Amino acid sequence: MALFPQSALQPGVRKREVFGWAMYDFANSGYTTVVITAVFAAYFVGGIAKGAPWGAFAWTAALSISYAIVMLTMPAIGAWADLRAAKKRVLVIVTVACVAGTAALALTPRLAGPFAVALAMALVIVSNTFYSYGESLTGAFLPELATADGMGKVSGWGWGFGYLGGMLALGLCLAYVLWSQAQGLPASHFVPVTMLITAALYGAAACVTFALLPERALPQQRGAEQGAWQQLRDTFREARAYRDFMWLLGCTVCYQGGVAVAITLAAIYAEQVIGFVPSETMVLIFVLNIAAALGAFGFGYLQDRIGHRRSLAGTLVAWIAVCLIAASVSTKGGFWWAATIAGLAMGSSQSAGRAMTGILAPPRQLAEFFGLWTFATRLASIVGPLSYGAITWATGGNQRIAILSTAVLFVGGLLLLLPIDMRRGREAALRA
Template sequence: MIAPDRRAIAAWCLYDWANSAYNTVITTFVFAVYFTRAVARDEVLGTAAWSRAMAAAGLAVAILSPVLGAVADHTGRRKPWLALFTALTVAFTTALWWVKPDPSSMALALVCVALGTIAFELANVFYNASLPAVAPPSMFGRVSGWGWGTGYFGGLACLIVALFGFVNNEAPVFGLFSTTDQENVRATALLVAAWFGLFSLPLFLWVPDEPGPAKPLGRAVREGLATLWRTIGHARQYRQIGRFLIASAFYRDAINTITAFGGIYAAGTFGMSFEEIVLFAIVLNVVAGLGAVGFAWIDDWFGARRTILISVAGLIVSGVPLILATDKTAFWVLALGLGLFFGPAQAAGRSMMARLSPEHMQGEMFGLYGLSGRVVGFFGPLALGFATEAFASQRAGMASILVFFAVGFVLMLGVRDPLRPTR
């Protein structure tokens, strides 16, 4: 047991505030829509190309995350790895400024988004694995939930700045960015890069890091790979972890796919403008943030497994009528109901992984957590892309994601809650 350090907890949660700007503005509501509407030749082609880039990024993360997690466990220190991949995310996000509203910029956009997403996801492996460094096990659910909630509000704050300072601003922004070649929209990438870099700094200042064993990097790589191989070879010893990794992979992929393509879907199916999409995202982030914070206590009191099952069931119940909705008002209401369960499912998954992970193996286990999500993870964007092309309908593409929620729920029923004793 460790005494909770309020400053460290606040700094740790603030990293969620920082990195949520990337998911919210770049891969969901602003830049993704800009790519399909202004850069690609048409929205169907843009959706398919974007989905393939996300799938390629997911495959790379699946390969790299468990390896780097195991290596980090042997070097001891996680913050240098987190700093490296945070810096890479900021760099590739900055490069999106040069993506102009022309099909000739498609390759640049897809490469930068794919590489930025890889760096972003790898940073999260080390960020999530640092949860035991800031909170005792009795508070894993609350701190994880507070982090997710803070992240949603961070995404909200960044979207407000993007809306009123850039997207919906006809006058040059700060005298620098005009509406020519949609500079005001492209500048949101610079906003996200600055946001991520600035608000991630407190974590590196105040969150403790495990002391390194002073091993050369080459030795740490060899030992990390050997440990990872032994873990896979002795999978029966980690049966509950394996079951959870498989179950969570499906519902996490469904959530990630919906959030990644939600803005594209709203624009293409309901004809929402940039301003409407950003306003919708603001309200959605408020609801999702409240859900994550509200369920944080339920996680610690009743267990992560029950929290996940309730959340995934809520996502299915909200998702079916959402796909069938044809009225914009109905879409708004149902989407907000869906958003209420986003945060709790993800936050409880993080806390459950922290509870299941053996001591001194958090990096490797969260790497496997990333691997499991990405092994299935690239199927979500691919399924959406293929269904969209096959039926020439974004609605059909989004409907394919409900299957992933259902599979995740059924598999989660076979996972034992780590807070409950084995019979």
């Protein structure tokens, strides 16, 4: 924590609190790395669905349902947490639920037939929904910890720690998978163990957050909370007064849609198009996490120096290059280049987006406005992968055209980023 000065933190905030906050990113990143990207996604399609043509659609449908639930409920949950100064309390609850759902995924390989598919989809919906709640709530702590000038550094620390956590979880799982394969054990044996490893690491690391991160907000008297739909409409109505924040939401929907394609379909593309085997895919994702951690750390400092908007714009250009390279290469070595650039861009773009949200959100409505940010990211997570799947189906299974089309999402994000004025947006947030 000596890598950034005390001046980057809000008055009274200790560096141990920042460490505790960053440890939640460390805790939950194993879930996305192991469950969503590297292990369970491929096992669901190839093992539980037995490679059926509908397997990939069922997987993306389960994720889309969870994202739709989060989109419609997170603003209301955020408003409730703001009113009662209960972000930490809710964070504990959703963490326990996600850890339990992840551990329960270990049951699915022991079942067969339609019931196994239905149970796996249900548990993915549950675990991913509560994971998303936790991601939004932990983001809402950021403006309470960091100053506007230091938000990039602190956000970068969080994302960087997150990728380290993802690497640890994936590394432990990879070691067990390689040992199991050497013993001749099938995927139905080692996949359940990887789910238990991921759940245990998530729960243990999150306890550090709960021990070190205090709830600094105070209860508010802004009226009673409403239903999710009404709360969502009211929050959007209030947010429309913050022009730059709204531009950021639009930008987020576009570029995070492309990032969601990378997270949810990278392993499938590597194996089905480039020819990777599962163990090579896990190594690829591991190295991608190293690059992402370096990107999050490095760009966290760069964005505070050159500006958040410029920093995000640079990463979106890098993402466009990733799509072009991935669509054109046919060798594993060439795809490694695309994956490395994607890792650097992934960490930096996600860190920059969260920091920009923290700067442009009104201080009294942090969880509520981070709920809108979560709405945007989850909408992106529906639009991106489903578009990829639809284009793949429409082109007779040509995933190269689908990944090339993903570049359009990053171009759209770049165009929507141009009108944002961070100084104007910060002044509007503070006037609230």
